Amino acid sequence: xxxxxxxxxxxxxxxxxxxxxxxxxxxxxxxxxxWYRQFPKQSLMLMATSNEGSKATYEQGVEKDxxxxxxxxxxxxxxxxxxxxxxxxxxxxxxARVWQxxxxxxxxxxxxxxxxx
Amino acid sequence: xxxxxxxxxxxxVPEGAIVSLNCTYSNSAFQYFMWxxxxxxxxxxxxxYTYSSGNKEDGRFTAQVDKSSKYISLFIRDSQPSxxxxxxCAMTWGGGYQKVTFGTGTKLQVIP
Numbered sequence: 467x468x469x470x471x472x473x474x475x476x477x478x479x480x481x482x483x484x485x486x487x488x489x490x491x492x493x494x495x496x497x498x499x500x501w502y503r504q505f506p507k508q509s510l511m512l513m514a515t516s517n518e519g520s521k522a523t524y525e526q527g528v529e530k531d532x533x534x535x536x537x538x539x540x541x542x543x544x545x546x547x548x549x550x551x552x553x554x555x556x557x558x559x560x561x562a563r564v565w566q567x568x569x570x571x572x573x574x575x576x577x578x579x580x581x582x583x
Numbered sequence: 584x585x586x587x588x589x590x591x592x593x594x595x596v597p598e599g600a601i602v603s604l605n606c607t608y609s610n611s612a613f614q615y616f617m618w619x620x621x622x623x624x625x626x627x628x629x630x631x632y633t634y635s636s637g638n639k640e641d642g643r644f645t646a647q648v649d650k651s652s653k654y655i656s657l658f659i660r661d662s663q664p665s666x667x668x669x670x671x672c673a674m675t676w677g678g679g680y681q682k683v684t685f686g687t688g689t690k691l692q693v694i695p
Contacts, residue, residue, distance in 0.1 A: 574626040
């Protein structure tokens, strides 16, 4: 299957700093990538949809100025959490659209655990 | 009412048992249905993908969709301790470019 990687896998930062998370499609080109966050014992909540070469589409309630998304190439999307606060601590997961054979779905990265002190 | 309802469990079964995981949904526009497996502190891994009512089998896994009842199931035969994980049902009304709506996940533990 398609492989999606994320970096870093874990990050701890101080309150007020910015953190960048990278999402890469390793063996395919992804015109569409998605960013989710997951709180403990809860399901994945979509934050935004990222299309290569255009502005991201954010879900209702997600601050676009706080969660900056850049999809500069067909294999890389980045999420920057600006001025992070403890309530931003969460598990962030990206996914990429994969369309092969009869399957048009999303493959997920391994996630990035962000802890804001 | 949530769009997708899934029993969070936990569900504990002995090794070798048949496991049944279920989800119900309310939005009849959903056409594509997936099951993901998520190990602790890892991203979801796609297990099954289907877009029609009926059964789809892949090894020990069988996905079942009943659109008339808005009900989907995942069956795991001969369950193994390595199957212990959280299983998420997911669905979308379009293809992979569309927003995926997830269930809350069912935590499964297979006891050796």
